[in-house]
Amino acid sequence: MRRRAAALPAAVTILAATGAVGACGGPPAVPEAHFMPIPMSDVIPAPLEARPAPGADFHIEPSTVIAAARSAEVRPTADWLAALLRRGTGFPLPVVAPGSRGSGVISLQLGDAGAALGGEGYTLSVSPSEVRIRANAGAGLFHGAQTLRQLLPAAIETTHAAGPWVVEGGTIVDHPRYPWRAAMLDVARHFFSVADVERYVDELALYKVNVLELHLSDDQGWRIAITSWPRLTTVGGSTAVGGGPGGYFTQAQYREIVAYAASRYITIVPEIDMPGHVNAALASYGELSCDGVAPPLYTGIDVGFSSLCVGRPITMRFVDAVIAELAALTPGPYLSIGGDEAQSTPPSEYASFIAEAARAVSSHGKVPVGWAEIAAARLPPDAVAVYWNIDDAGSSARQAAERGLRVVLAPANHCYLDQKYDPSTVLGLTWAGPISVEQSYDWEPTDYAIPAGRIEGVEAPLWSETLTTMSDIEQMAFPRLPGIAEIGWSPPSTHDWARYRVRLAAQAPRWEAMGIDFDRASGVPWPQT
Ligand code: ACM
16 A cells, blocks of 8 residues: 555644644644744755854744735735735734834845846845845745745644744845746646645645646546637536546636736646547537547547547637637736647648647747647747657657757656656556656756757646546645756755755645645655654
8 A cells, every 4th residue: 555644633633723722731732843943955946045044043923024015016925925924823914014113024025136036036034133035026026935934834834823933044045947847737637626726836836836737628628618619618528537527617717727826926828739639629529520520528548549630621710719719818928739649640730730730829929838749840939848758768859959949848757746656656657657756856957968048947747547636636746746846946056865855854744734645655754743
């Protein structure tokens, strides 16, 4: 049997529910580990520079205030931080105007952080009187606030715990190595609710992931309402792997997810996979397949057997209508056309189809994204290719780079969160694995002979053939996701498995306090619970 994380420890549950004293009249027994101070060196992703200053610790007290301007780039992060800290500490923590005097201030300051920090970098200075987060843009302030969160004891994630709330003194200067630090969630093989996706968004934000690709269509399900082709969801969204009821996002729900992610500085990249992986679309509209006959809905887990009928005017009318509606719903710059595993599309037709679909994406004002197979087609120079297929030993990634595309690295044997940790893992697949925690961390984006200037970042896909619940998502993403996020954010000089496994183990109390159902996978010195 696979080891499973214990659920939220009972002591924390008692505290979270009531803040009351324990049954014997004493204070409730919150695990000591949940109040341990966190050294700056434990933050994941590892910051560019962290200089602790012994003796300069900051204490969050009942009188502490949060100082922030009312602007749209500052105030939402101040409110987010205040809500988190109020819940954890039970203190009032009012958000006040900048410049308020007195000790005990957490200030969020925009501007003058230095050009080197870019839009996502920040500095965080901790002294006995102030925690100051400074950044050039809202994204940097938010990432700095996530760092402050990680510097607080894990019990900050519960409700009205007792403290003390000590932040180690010193300074962090931090910015990401790559601009694209993505996760991908497959809501097509099994459907996940808006609440599940938003919970995952919050978990990604903790590790400074800034892109979430939503795999919205596949053979087993079409998950986004398209007004002009309604049967895509009423028929194509009606089932899932294993024959369950499926489901789909209305356009209003999709907009809600996009807005929620944006509030966490995460860009949603919607993916409609084509010309393969389209059985749900063909089952909805038989005229999209070359024999004109709608196949039955599919609930298995094979790949490569379905294709849009390339060259028919109706096919491109369909593609353009879907892309137009999705582009209009999506404020972010990207839209993915998938493009992987089109084994049932003749290669010459594949190239012409991808070129045409990419043109449609561009014509609706978005940047085309696709799995790296799309590099076989002519594409606009701003297109992004996501490398995954380890069977081609990186050649699709190199082809994409040679064609001038930006390349995101998601090598399946390191980044695929759906692969089992070891043969005894209950959930997940094995074709690219198993992938231990060490294996998921043991790689470098520069390993694939791609010019450094072409590397846009990293991505951690989570395919859902075997996953049906939020708990399943968490068991596969945690603990491997933070390592991929670190590879995308942190300088290579910090990459060190022997140290990383200890830093990763130190996240466990936080996940317990957050109720994240992580896998106590082997190779990591997890604390006893
Ligand atoms: C993929 O795993 N087919 C992108």
